[in-house]
Amino acid sequence: MPILHTDFLLPALALGVALGWLGGLFGIGGGLIAIPVLGLACGLDQLHAQGTALVMVLPNVVIGFWRYRARHGIAWRPALLLGLTAIAGSEFAAHLATGLPAVTLRLMFAGFLIVLAGWLLRGLRRAPPATAAPAPAVLSARWLPAVGLAGGLMSGLFSVGGGIAAVPLLTGLFGTRQAVAQGLALALVTPGSAAALFAYARAGAVDWPLGLALAFGGVLSVSAGVAFAHRLPERRLRALFALGIVATAGAMLASA
Template sequence: APNVVLAFWRYSQHHPIALRRALTLGAVSIVVSYPAARLAVSLDHHTLRWIFIGFLLWLVGYLGWQLYARRAKGAPAPRILSERWLPLVSVVAGAFSGLFTVGGGTISSPMLVGLFGYRQAAAQGLGLCMIVPSSLVAMGAYTHAGVVDWQLGIPLAIGGLSTISRGVALAQRLPDRKLRGIFLVFLVITVVLMLPKG
Protein backbone atom coordinates (compact mmCIF):
# COMPACT_ATOMS: atom_id res chain seq x y z
CA ALA A 1 0.00 0.00 0.00
CA PRO A 2 2.69 2.61 0.83
CA ASN A 3 4.60 1.61 -2.30
CA VAL A 4 1.51 2.17 -4.45
CA VAL A 5 0.94 5.62 -2.92
CA LEU A 6 4.54 6.74 -3.52
CA ALA A 7 4.60 5.28 -7.04
CA PHE A 8 1.39 7.13 -7.91
CA TRP A 9 2.84 10.41 -6.64
CA ARG A 10 6.02 9.92 -8.69
CA TYR A 11 4.12 9.02 -11.87
CA SER A 12 1.75 11.97 -11.40
CA GLN A 13 4.75 14.31 -11.48
CA HIS A 14 5.42 13.18 -15.06
CA HIS A 15 1.80 12.63 -16.13
CA PRO A 16 -0.43 15.00 -14.10
CA ILE A 17 -3.92 13.71 -13.37
CA ALA A 18 -6.78 16.12 -12.65
CA LEU A 19 -7.85 15.91 -9.01
CA ARG A 20 -11.50 15.41 -9.93
CA ARG A 21 -10.67 12.53 -12.25
CA ALA A 22 -8.37 10.95 -9.63
CA LEU A 23 -11.06 11.15 -6.94
CA THR A 24 -13.76 9.79 -9.25
CA LEU A 25 -11.70 6.83 -10.46
CA GLY A 26 -10.47 6.09 -6.95
CA ALA A 27 -13.98 6.18 -5.50
CA VAL A 28 -15.26 3.78 -8.16
CA SER A 29 -12.48 1.29 -7.41
CA ILE A 30 -13.28 1.34 -3.68
CA VAL A 31 -16.85 0.19 -4.32
CA VAL A 32 -15.69 -3.19 -5.61
CA SER A 33 -12.35 -3.69 -3.84
CA TYR A 34 -13.75 -4.43 -0.35
CA PRO A 35 -16.15 -7.23 -1.35
CA ALA A 36 -13.44 -8.67 -3.61
CA ALA A 37 -10.97 -8.67 -0.69
CA ARG A 38 -13.56 -10.33 1.55
CA LEU A 39 -14.04 -13.01 -1.09
CA ALA A 40 -10.28 -13.54 -1.34
CA VAL A 41 -9.79 -14.12 2.40
CA SER A 42 -12.67 -16.59 2.40
CA LEU A 43 -11.09 -18.76 -0.30
CA ASP A 44 -8.72 -21.65 0.31
CA HIS A 45 -5.19 -20.38 -0.27
CA HIS A 46 -4.44 -23.08 -2.86
CA THR A 47 -7.56 -22.13 -4.82
CA LEU A 48 -6.69 -18.43 -4.68
CA ARG A 49 -3.12 -19.14 -5.82
CA TRP A 50 -4.29 -21.09 -8.88
CA ILE A 51 -6.86 -18.43 -9.77
CA PHE A 52 -4.08 -15.84 -9.60
CA ILE A 53 -1.74 -17.99 -11.72
CA GLY A 54 -4.52 -18.46 -14.28
CA PHE A 55 -5.13 -14.72 -14.41
CA LEU A 56 -1.42 -14.01 -14.90
CA LEU A 57 -1.09 -16.64 -17.64
CA TRP A 58 -4.04 -15.12 -19.51
CA LEU A 59 -2.49 -11.66 -19.12
CA VAL A 60 0.91 -12.88 -20.36
CA GLY A 61 -0.75 -14.42 -23.40
CA TYR A 62 -2.75 -11.29 -24.14
CA LEU A 63 0.21 -8.92 -23.76
CA GLY A 64 2.49 -11.20 -25.76
CA TRP A 65 -0.03 -11.33 -28.59
CA GLN A 66 -0.46 -7.54 -28.43
CA LEU A 67 3.29 -6.93 -28.73
CA TYR A 68 3.66 -9.43 -31.57
CA ALA A 69 0.59 -8.20 -33.48
CA ARG A 70 1.72 -4.58 -33.37
CA ARG A 71 5.20 -5.47 -34.53
CA ALA A 72 3.90 -7.67 -37.35
CA LYS A 73 1.42 -5.04 -38.57
CA GLY A 74 3.69 -2.05 -38.22
CA ALA A 75 2.26 -0.94 -34.86
CA PRO A 76 -1.20 0.23 -35.91
CA ALA A 77 -3.02 2.69 -33.68
CA PRO A 78 -4.92 0.92 -30.91
CA ARG A 79 -8.66 1.08 -30.68
CA ILE A 80 -9.59 4.22 -28.78
CA LEU A 81 -12.60 4.34 -26.47
CA SER A 82 -14.13 7.50 -25.11
CA GLU A 83 -12.74 8.77 -21.81
CA ARG A 84 -16.19 8.36 -20.29
CA TRP A 85 -15.51 4.61 -20.15
CA LEU A 86 -12.55 5.05 -17.78
CA PRO A 87 -14.67 4.27 -14.67
CA LEU A 88 -15.18 0.78 -16.10
CA VAL A 89 -11.41 0.27 -15.90
CA SER A 90 -11.62 1.42 -12.26
CA VAL A 91 -14.25 -1.23 -11.55
CA VAL A 92 -12.03 -3.96 -12.99
CA ALA A 93 -8.91 -2.60 -11.27
CA GLY A 94 -10.69 -2.35 -7.92
CA ALA A 95 -11.99 -5.91 -8.16
CA PHE A 96 -8.55 -7.29 -9.02
CA SER A 97 -6.88 -5.16 -6.33
CA GLY A 98 -9.21 -6.61 -3.73
CA LEU A 99 -8.88 -10.16 -5.00
CA PHE A 100 -5.14 -10.30 -5.76
CA THR A 101 -3.83 -7.03 -4.19
CA VAL A 102 -1.43 -6.47 -7.12
CA GLY A 103 -3.93 -7.45 -9.79
CA GLY A 104 -5.42 -3.98 -10.25
CA GLY A 105 -2.22 -2.50 -11.59
CA THR A 106 -1.47 -5.44 -13.85
CA ILE A 107 -4.89 -5.37 -15.53
CA SER A 108 -5.50 -1.61 -15.71
CA SER A 109 -2.32 -0.77 -17.63
CA PRO A 110 -3.04 -3.12 -20.57
CA MET A 111 -6.64 -1.88 -20.70
CA LEU A 112 -5.53 1.75 -20.80
CA VAL A 113 -2.93 1.05 -23.51
CA GLY A 114 -5.05 -1.23 -25.68
CA LEU A 115 -8.45 0.42 -25.34
CA PHE A 116 -7.69 4.07 -24.67
CA GLY A 117 -4.41 4.59 -26.52
CA TYR A 118 -2.32 5.61 -23.50
CA ARG A 119 1.47 5.34 -23.57
CA GLN A 120 2.70 2.60 -21.25
CA ALA A 121 4.22 4.93 -18.63
CA ALA A 122 1.13 7.17 -18.57
CA ALA A 123 -1.10 4.08 -18.31
CA GLN A 124 0.89 2.86 -15.32
CA GLY A 125 0.47 6.22 -13.60
CA LEU A 126 -3.28 6.41 -14.23
CA GLY A 127 -3.63 2.76 -13.23
CA LEU A 128 -2.01 3.57 -9.89
CA CYS A 129 -4.50 6.41 -9.44
CA MET A 130 -7.26 3.81 -9.65
CA ILE A 131 -5.71 1.38 -7.19
CA VAL A 132 -4.33 3.66 -4.46
CA PRO A 133 -7.65 3.84 -2.56
CA SER A 134 -8.63 0.26 -3.38
CA SER A 135 -5.25 -0.98 -2.14
CA LEU A 136 -5.77 0.77 1.18
CA VAL A 137 -9.29 -0.64 1.50
CA ALA A 138 -8.06 -4.13 0.58
CA MET A 139 -5.25 -3.85 3.14
CA GLY A 140 -7.86 -3.00 5.77
CA ALA A 141 -9.94 -6.04 4.82
CA TYR A 142 -6.91 -8.36 4.90
CA THR A 143 -5.81 -6.86 8.24
CA HIS A 144 -9.29 -7.39 9.69
CA ALA A 145 -9.15 -11.02 8.57
CA GLY A 146 -5.85 -11.44 10.43
CA VAL A 147 -3.76 -12.40 7.39
CA VAL A 148 -1.32 -9.46 7.36
CA ASP A 149 2.16 -10.25 8.71
CA TRP A 150 3.31 -6.80 9.82
CA GLN A 151 6.79 -7.99 10.85
CA LEU A 152 7.37 -9.07 7.26
CA GLY A 153 5.25 -6.42 5.54
CA ILE A 154 6.83 -3.32 7.07
CA PRO A 155 10.43 -4.18 6.05
CA LEU A 156 9.17 -5.10 2.56
CA ALA A 157 7.39 -1.75 2.30
CA ILE A 158 10.52 0.11 3.41
CA GLY A 159 12.58 -1.75 0.82
CA GLY A 160 10.10 -0.89 -1.91
CA LEU A 161 9.92 2.76 -0.89
CA SER A 162 13.70 3.04 -1.22
CA THR A 163 13.69 2.04 -4.92
CA ILE A 164 10.36 3.27 -6.35
CA SER A 165 11.55 6.74 -7.33
CA ARG A 166 14.44 5.30 -9.37
CA GLY A 167 12.09 2.78 -10.99
CA VAL A 168 9.62 5.48 -12.05
CA ALA A 169 12.46 7.63 -13.41
CA LEU A 170 13.72 4.67 -15.46
CA ALA A 171 10.21 3.97 -16.78
CA GLN A 172 10.01 7.53 -18.12
CA ARG A 173 13.24 7.09 -20.10
CA LEU A 174 12.51 3.70 -21.66
CA PRO A 175 10.88 3.39 -25.09
CA ASP A 176 7.22 2.41 -24.88
CA ARG A 177 7.65 -1.01 -26.49
CA LYS A 178 10.64 -1.93 -24.33
CA LEU A 179 8.74 -0.93 -21.18
CA ARG A 180 5.85 -3.20 -22.19
CA GLY A 181 8.32 -6.01 -22.83
CA ILE A 182 9.87 -5.60 -19.36
CA PHE A 183 6.38 -5.59 -17.84
CA LEU A 184 5.67 -8.86 -19.65
CA VAL A 185 8.92 -10.45 -18.44
CA PHE A 186 8.12 -9.57 -14.83
CA LEU A 187 4.68 -11.15 -15.19
CA VAL A 188 6.30 -14.37 -16.45
CA ILE A 189 8.73 -14.34 -13.50
CA THR A 190 5.79 -13.86 -11.13
CA VAL A 191 4.00 -16.87 -12.61
CA VAL A 192 7.12 -19.03 -12.15
CA LEU A 193 7.51 -17.90 -8.53
CA MET A 194 3.83 -18.55 -7.82
CA LEU A 195 3.89 -22.16 -9.04
CA PRO A 196 3.81 -24.72 -6.21
CA LYS A 197 7.20 -26.22 -5.45
CA GLY A 198 7.46 -30.00 -5.44
Protein backbone atom coordinates in the same frame (compact mmCIF):
# COMPACT_ATOMS: atom_id res chain seq x y z
CA MET B 1 1.03 -14.45 15.05
CA PRO B 2 3.73 -12.47 13.22
CA ILE B 3 6.50 -14.60 11.77
CA LEU B 4 9.08 -11.82 12.01
CA HIS B 5 11.47 -11.70 14.98
CA THR B 6 14.47 -9.50 15.71
CA ASP B 7 16.87 -12.01 14.16
CA PHE B 8 14.98 -11.76 10.86
CA LEU B 9 14.69 -7.95 10.69
CA LEU B 10 17.71 -7.40 8.45
CA PRO B 11 16.85 -10.29 6.08
CA ALA B 12 13.29 -8.92 5.81
CA LEU B 13 14.60 -5.44 5.02
CA ALA B 14 16.96 -6.92 2.44
CA LEU B 15 14.07 -8.83 0.89
CA GLY B 16 12.05 -5.60 0.75
CA VAL B 17 14.92 -3.82 -0.98
CA ALA B 18 15.18 -6.63 -3.54
CA LEU B 19 11.42 -6.73 -4.16
CA GLY B 20 11.17 -2.95 -4.45
CA TRP B 21 14.07 -2.87 -6.91
CA LEU B 22 12.55 -5.65 -9.02
CA GLY B 23 9.14 -3.94 -8.93
CA GLY B 24 10.70 -0.72 -10.20
CA LEU B 25 12.79 -2.59 -12.75
CA PHE B 26 9.82 -4.33 -14.35
CA GLY B 27 7.43 -1.41 -13.95
CA ILE B 28 4.55 -3.64 -12.87
CA GLY B 29 4.70 -3.45 -9.10
CA GLY B 30 6.42 -5.33 -6.32
CA GLY B 31 3.28 -7.15 -5.23
CA LEU B 32 3.30 -9.56 -8.16
CA ILE B 33 6.78 -10.64 -7.13
CA ALA B 34 6.28 -10.38 -3.38
CA ILE B 35 3.24 -12.67 -3.13
CA PRO B 36 4.90 -15.80 -4.60
CA VAL B 37 8.09 -15.10 -2.61
CA LEU B 38 6.17 -14.75 0.66
CA GLY B 39 4.35 -17.99 -0.07
CA LEU B 40 7.16 -20.14 -1.43
CA ALA B 41 10.16 -18.77 0.49
CA CYS B 42 8.63 -17.42 3.72
CA GLY B 43 6.00 -20.11 4.24
CA LEU B 44 2.93 -17.85 4.33
CA ASP B 45 -0.31 -19.25 3.00
CA GLN B 46 -1.81 -17.47 -0.01
CA LEU B 47 -4.20 -15.30 1.99
CA HIS B 48 -1.52 -14.02 4.37
CA ALA B 49 0.95 -13.54 1.51
CA GLN B 50 -1.54 -11.31 -0.31
CA GLY B 51 -2.45 -9.34 2.80
CA THR B 52 1.17 -8.81 3.83
CA ALA B 53 2.21 -7.81 0.31
CA LEU B 54 -0.37 -5.01 0.40
CA VAL B 55 1.56 -3.35 3.24
CA MET B 56 4.53 -3.04 0.87
CA VAL B 57 2.50 -2.16 -2.23
CA LEU B 58 0.51 0.72 -0.74
CA PRO B 59 3.33 3.25 -0.13
CA ASN B 60 4.95 2.37 -3.46
CA VAL B 61 1.80 3.13 -5.46
CA VAL B 62 1.21 6.38 -3.55
CA ILE B 63 4.73 7.55 -4.41
CA GLY B 64 4.33 6.39 -8.00
CA PHE B 65 1.04 8.25 -8.54
CA TRP B 66 2.41 11.47 -7.05
CA ARG B 67 5.40 11.36 -9.39
CA TYR B 68 3.30 10.61 -12.47
CA ARG B 69 0.89 13.43 -11.65
CA ALA B 70 3.70 15.92 -11.17
CA ARG B 71 5.39 14.91 -14.43
CA HIS B 72 2.37 14.48 -16.71
CA GLY B 73 -0.24 16.83 -15.24
CA ILE B 74 -2.88 14.17 -14.60
CA ALA B 75 -6.29 15.70 -13.87
CA TRP B 76 -7.83 15.05 -10.49
CA ARG B 77 -11.38 14.33 -11.71
CA PRO B 78 -10.73 11.08 -13.64
CA ALA B 79 -8.20 10.02 -11.00
CA LEU B 80 -10.75 10.42 -8.21
CA LEU B 81 -13.47 8.76 -10.29
CA LEU B 82 -11.33 5.68 -10.86
CA GLY B 83 -10.13 5.57 -7.28
CA LEU B 84 -13.55 5.86 -5.65
CA THR B 85 -15.14 3.18 -7.81
CA ALA B 86 -12.14 0.91 -7.22
CA ILE B 87 -12.77 1.06 -3.48
CA ALA B 88 -16.18 -0.57 -3.87
CA GLY B 89 -14.79 -3.39 -6.02
CA SER B 90 -11.78 -3.95 -3.76
CA GLU B 91 -13.84 -4.12 -0.59
CA PHE B 92 -16.20 -6.72 -2.04
CA ALA B 93 -13.46 -8.86 -3.64
CA ALA B 94 -11.23 -8.76 -0.56
CA HIS B 95 -14.09 -10.05 1.60
CA LEU B 96 -14.59 -12.81 -0.94
CA ALA B 97 -10.87 -13.68 -0.91
CA THR B 98 -10.69 -13.88 2.89
CA GLY B 99 -13.47 -16.49 2.85
CA LEU B 100 -11.81 -18.80 0.31
CA PRO B 101 -9.61 -21.78 1.24
CA ALA B 102 -5.90 -20.94 0.91
CA VAL B 103 -5.32 -23.68 -1.67
CA THR B 104 -8.20 -22.46 -3.83
CA LEU B 105 -6.91 -18.90 -3.66
CA ARG B 106 -3.40 -20.04 -4.60
CA LEU B 107 -4.69 -21.96 -7.63
CA MET B 108 -6.73 -18.95 -8.73
CA PHE B 109 -3.70 -16.68 -8.33
CA ALA B 110 -1.50 -19.05 -10.34
CA GLY B 111 -4.09 -19.08 -13.11
CA PHE B 112 -4.22 -15.28 -12.99
CA LEU B 113 -0.43 -15.15 -13.39
CA ILE B 114 -0.55 -17.39 -16.47
CA VAL B 115 -3.27 -15.24 -18.10
CA LEU B 116 -1.30 -12.09 -17.21
CA ALA B 117 1.89 -13.48 -18.75
CA GLY B 118 0.04 -14.27 -21.96
CA TRP B 119 -1.40 -10.75 -21.99
CA LEU B 120 2.04 -9.21 -21.54
CA LEU B 121 3.59 -11.32 -24.30
CA ARG B 122 0.70 -10.51 -26.66
CA GLY B 123 1.12 -6.82 -25.86
CA LEU B 124 4.78 -6.99 -26.79
CA ARG B 125 3.96 -8.46 -30.19
CA ARG B 126 1.25 -5.90 -30.91
CA ALA B 127 2.83 -2.86 -29.26
CA PRO B 128 2.83 0.26 -31.49
CA PRO B 129 5.99 2.38 -31.89
CA ALA B 130 6.77 4.66 -28.98
CA THR B 131 6.19 7.70 -31.22
CA ALA B 132 2.73 6.57 -32.36
CA ALA B 133 -0.25 8.81 -31.57
CA PRO B 134 -2.80 7.60 -28.99
CA ALA B 135 -5.65 5.49 -30.35
CA PRO B 136 -8.93 7.35 -30.88
CA ALA B 137 -11.40 7.13 -28.02
CA VAL B 138 -14.05 4.42 -28.38
CA LEU B 139 -15.87 5.13 -25.10
CA SER B 140 -16.70 8.38 -23.35
CA ALA B 141 -15.44 9.30 -19.89
CA ARG B 142 -18.78 8.28 -18.35
CA TRP B 143 -17.60 4.65 -18.65
CA LEU B 144 -14.53 5.25 -16.46
CA PRO B 145 -16.29 3.93 -13.31
CA ALA B 146 -16.55 0.52 -15.02
CA VAL B 147 -12.76 0.47 -15.38
CA GLY B 148 -12.36 1.44 -11.73
CA LEU B 149 -14.79 -1.24 -10.58
CA ALA B 150 -13.10 -3.97 -12.65
CA GLY B 151 -9.65 -2.93 -11.45
CA GLY B 152 -10.84 -2.81 -7.85
CA LEU B 153 -12.31 -6.31 -8.07
CA MET B 154 -8.98 -7.66 -9.33
CA SER B 155 -6.99 -5.78 -6.70
CA GLY B 156 -9.19 -7.00 -3.89
CA LEU B 157 -9.18 -10.64 -4.97
CA PHE B 158 -5.47 -10.97 -5.74
CA SER B 159 -3.97 -7.83 -4.06
CA VAL B 160 -2.42 -6.95 -7.45
CA GLY B 161 -3.37 -6.69 -11.10
CA GLY B 162 -5.95 -3.91 -11.14
CA GLY B 163 -3.56 -1.32 -12.52
CA ILE B 164 -2.10 -3.70 -15.08
CA ALA B 165 -5.55 -4.40 -16.52
CA ALA B 166 -6.54 -0.72 -16.44
CA VAL B 167 -3.67 0.56 -18.61
CA PRO B 168 -4.63 -1.20 -21.88
CA LEU B 169 -8.30 -0.37 -21.27
CA LEU B 170 -7.52 3.32 -20.86
CA THR B 171 -5.24 3.50 -23.89
CA GLY B 172 -7.32 1.28 -26.17
CA LEU B 173 -10.86 2.42 -25.29
CA PHE B 174 -10.46 5.97 -23.98
CA GLY B 175 -7.62 7.25 -26.19
CA THR B 176 -5.39 7.99 -23.17
CA ARG B 177 -1.66 8.47 -23.66
CA GLN B 178 0.44 5.61 -22.24
CA ALA B 179 2.15 7.66 -19.52
CA VAL B 180 -1.13 9.24 -18.39
CA ALA B 181 -2.82 5.82 -18.42
CA GLN B 182 -0.11 4.44 -16.14
CA GLY B 183 -0.59 7.35 -13.74
CA LEU B 184 -4.38 6.92 -13.75
CA ALA B 185 -3.90 3.19 -13.11
CA LEU B 186 -1.93 4.09 -9.98
CA ALA B 187 -4.78 6.41 -8.95
CA LEU B 188 -7.09 3.41 -9.30
CA VAL B 189 -4.83 1.10 -7.32
CA THR B 190 -4.01 3.44 -4.42
CA PRO B 191 -7.41 3.67 -2.64
CA GLY B 192 -8.33 0.17 -3.77
CA SER B 193 -5.19 -1.21 -2.15
CA ALA B 194 -5.97 0.68 1.06
CA ALA B 195 -9.51 -0.74 1.14
CA ALA B 196 -8.24 -4.24 0.44
CA LEU B 197 -5.56 -3.94 3.14
CA PHE B 198 -8.21 -2.91 5.65
CA ALA B 199 -10.30 -5.99 4.76
CA TYR B 200 -7.32 -8.36 4.96
CA ALA B 201 -6.21 -6.82 8.28
CA ARG B 202 -9.71 -7.15 9.72
CA ALA B 203 -9.59 -10.85 8.81
CA GLY B 204 -6.23 -11.21 10.60
CA ALA B 205 -4.45 -12.01 7.33
CA VAL B 206 -1.57 -9.49 7.59
CA ASP B 207 1.86 -10.04 9.13
CA TRP B 208 2.47 -6.41 10.06
CA PRO B 209 6.13 -6.57 11.18
CA LEU B 210 7.13 -8.41 8.01
CA GLY B 211 4.98 -6.18 5.80
CA LEU B 212 6.36 -2.96 7.30
CA ALA B 213 9.95 -4.18 6.92
CA LEU B 214 9.28 -5.03 3.28
CA ALA B 215 7.61 -1.66 2.74
CA PHE B 216 10.56 0.25 4.20
CA GLY B 217 13.04 -1.67 2.07
CA GLY B 218 10.89 -1.27 -1.04
CA VAL B 219 10.60 2.51 -0.67
CA LEU B 220 14.38 2.72 -0.49
CA SER B 221 14.96 0.82 -3.74
CA VAL B 222 12.00 1.24 -6.10
CA SER B 223 13.40 4.41 -7.69
CA ALA B 224 16.74 2.70 -8.32
CA GLY B 225 14.94 -0.15 -10.08
CA VAL B 226 13.10 2.32 -12.33
CA ALA B 227 16.36 4.08 -13.18
CA PHE B 228 18.11 0.81 -14.06
CA ALA B 229 15.19 -0.28 -16.24
CA HIS B 230 15.82 2.69 -18.56
CA ARG B 231 19.23 1.21 -19.43
CA LEU B 232 17.80 -2.07 -20.72
CA PRO B 233 15.72 -2.88 -23.83
CA GLU B 234 12.12 -2.65 -22.63
CA ARG B 235 10.70 -5.39 -24.87
CA ARG B 236 13.34 -7.91 -23.82
CA LEU B 237 12.89 -6.95 -20.17
CA ARG B 238 9.14 -7.45 -20.24
CA ALA B 239 9.44 -10.71 -22.18
CA LEU B 240 11.78 -12.09 -19.52
CA PHE B 241 9.40 -10.92 -16.82
CA ALA B 242 6.44 -12.64 -18.52
CA LEU B 243 8.40 -15.89 -18.74
CA GLY B 244 9.35 -15.50 -15.09
CA ILE B 245 5.66 -15.15 -14.20
CA VAL B 246 4.90 -18.41 -16.01
CA ALA B 247 7.69 -20.17 -14.09
CA THR B 248 6.40 -18.74 -10.80
CA ALA B 249 2.86 -19.90 -11.58
CA GLY B 250 4.19 -23.39 -12.31
CA ALA B 251 6.01 -23.49 -8.97
CA MET B 252 2.87 -22.38 -7.14
CA LEU B 253 0.75 -25.02 -8.87
CA ALA B 254 3.31 -27.70 -8.00
CA SER B 255 3.30 -26.70 -4.32
CA ALA B 256 -0.48 -26.27 -3.99
